[in-house]
């Protein structure tokens with residue numbers, strides 16, 4: 113390997129596979145709205161490990177993007193972290209000043225936002241935008257940073273990067289732009305990559321290429337990945353562990369195969385039962401009746417009570433805590449075992 | 460439905476609702492060399508009343524351009540569009556207004572397509588400002604707005620919020636509610652459910668299905684999620700680099716793809732399998748889609764096709780079908796055979812494509 117490519121993909125000596133890279137504990141995020149302060153993310157805990165992928169799943173609007181932005185310290189001005197810790201490789205990010213945080217987390221944490229295809233600045237060349245991280249964080253000269261940018265473009269599979277480095281974003285296809293964004297996020301060889309719906313806008317062949325890229329980064333550089341997606345098939349194929357969110361709360365976590373194979377939270381069950389699989393063309397798909405509670409009307413007790421087919425009085429009175437439920441799994445439900453064993457009627 | 464020319468009853472049932480022939484759209488892009496980008500190249504398609512046509516293909520192949528041209532948001536360079544036998548580009552005044560009401564679109568990007576200065580309620584009810592006869596009273600409009608928001612799983616009490624206050628999936632539902640506001644006959648849906656979680660996705664798909672059964676709405680359904688297309692579509696058209704390379708019934712295209720690109724697409728789709736079975740082998744389609752500014756000679760897929768022969772570089776294949784399935788056509792000199800499809804389980808590597816994602820040496 114030539115020397116100038118080293119920081120692009122060398123395995124980090126300071127990371128061993130499966131070691132905890134990110135530990136989020138009891139994270140709360142509040143949004144200030146005209147209706148008052150709303151809790152969008154409540155007491156969320158999960159961890160991401162080196163060389164592994166954690167998938168964050170859940171109903172649209174349940175707070176996945178908000179959680180991702182809170183971890184990255186990039187919340188919208190109306191939202192604040194009001195509780196919990198975000199520990200990245202031993203350092204509590206929430207305890208750092210914004211300036212310290214940028215300096216520390218900039219190189220260590222990469223994020224690809226959900227609206228990624230509009231995230232590149234149309235007036236600067238891709239090379240300029242890719243070089244920026246190297247210039248700011250590694251204090252490289254413009255020339256040296258450009259060499260790095262070209263190397264990075266090659267690494268994410270952009271053909272002829274030397275001639276394309278001076279092109280503008282609109283001159284690349286959607287799939288290429290998406291890979292450029294992932295390249296930017298991993299430019300400084302971070303420990304953690306948060307990818308919010310990184311392939312939603314892309315067809316399956318480009319998606320397969322991007323997933324291969326993420327797999328390579330995981331094996332080569334022990335990158336820890338937090339993947340946010342609605343695509344359960346993708347999760348089944350790419351993720352090691354999964355955290356399922358509902359109305360701002362984590363309701364179930366565990367190894368993907370086990371959670372998908374025998375879900376213990378009724379919401380997870382409902383989600384899996386909605387897969388458009390073997391129902392005939394034109395037949396109705398299963399879905400979970402009703403809709404999630406409004407943020408300013410989250411009930412006492414269990415967050416899922418209004419839609420849960422197993423609801424009992426105790427669910428309305430006491431919110432179930434996320435508790436260990438078998439090896440490596442946690443569930444927040446008073447009747448977790450019942451869910452695993454019973455036919456549920458969602459509709 | 461006051462306009463006689465465009466009312467369904469005035470039209471013989473044999474005329475397809477939408478009939479497109481030879482549709483071509485070029486973009487002129489600034490820059491050196493050849494600056495004509497052929498986004499649509501002689502597209503033929505038809506959609507009947509109450510039917511769903513699925514449209515799939517690699518990102519950048521022209522799906523959204525096709526959708527926009529069908530909606531007359533782009534002017535085609537060549538070809539004809541017939542809506543119940545009438546060319547919408549020839550319509551004026553009241554007739555044009557009536558047509559606009561009957562053909563609606565859900566745009567692909569829920570982040571860019573909604574006006575940030577309007578509330579969700581204003582966005583959904585905006586079409587009624589032009590089509591005033593539909594819900595003439597304020598009360599009727601308010602009731603219909605509530606109904607539409609509930610139909611797509613939004614809360615009517617959120618009508619006063621602006622798009623930025625909704626999550627990605629919630630914004631996509633605003634777009635769907637808006638398209639439904641005028642009770643159209645055809646809806647072009649550009650990735651309508653890609654930002655939705657499965658349960659909401661199921662609700663929206665059930666709703667679309669229900670509207671189709673009750674009112675005979677036709678859909679052109681663009682999606683990269685093949686399991687969704689399989690569920691909703693009656694027929695499927697597969698696009699590659701501005702051309703439709705294969706069409707047939709959903710079953711034909713999914714189960715017996717004839718074009719190598721379709722076969723690759725089907726095999727790249729992720730699989731939800733929790734039984735722990737070993738992952739399937741796939742046709743590994745490598746390389747980027749060629750630049751539409753400089754498409755390959757002959758067959759446009761040949762730079763990535765593992766079946767390509769010399770003739771593919773010199774002669775563009777025309778549509779062909781087998782005797783058994785005359786309406787299942789593909790543009791390929793060497794369509795997939797039953798044996799090909801069986802061996803598609805083992806990885807087929809394109810012989811002339813570079814491996815772009817090879818580990819860095």
Ligand SMILES: Nc1ncnc2c1ncn2[C@@H]1O[C@H](COP(=O)(O)OP(=O)(O)OP(=O)(O)O)[C@@H](O)[C@H]1O
Nearest residue numbers: 152172173174175176177178624625626627628629
């Ligand atoms: N700027 C804002 N003002 C008010 N509410 C907001 C704002 N941004 C987000 N929300 C609300 O916060 C909740 C969480 O939003 P978030 O974007 O995290 O959802 P998500 O899980 O990423 O959903 P999706 O899958 O649809 O992207 C949603 O209910 C959303 O309506």
Ligand SMILES: Nc1ncnc2c1ncn2[C@@H]1O[C@H](COP(=O)(O)OP(=O)(O)OP(=O)(O)O)[C@@H](O)[C@H]1O
Nearest residue numbers: 286486488498517518519520521522523524525751
């Ligand atoms: N206004 C425009 N000017 C120049 N080129 C354009 C314009 N709109 C689209 N194109 C080009 O036309 C081709 C087809 O684009 P289109 O948006 O139709 O693709 P698509 O199939 O919808 O892709 P995706 O799945 O990524 O949405 C692309 O190469 C694109 O770059």
Ligand code: SF4
Nearest residue numbers: 414417420427445446
């Ligand atoms: S705690 Fe009760 S309401 Fe909540 S998910 Fe479990 S059974 Fe359902």
Ligand code: SF4
Nearest residue numbers: 758761764771791792
């Ligand atoms: S015509 Fe040739 S290059 Fe094109 S798809 Fe068929 S075999 Fe492949």
Ligand SMILES: [Mg+2]
Nearest residue numbers: 177226626627
């Ligand atoms: Mg989101």
Ligand SMILES: [Mg+2]
Nearest residue numbers: 522523524567
């Ligand atoms: Mg498109």
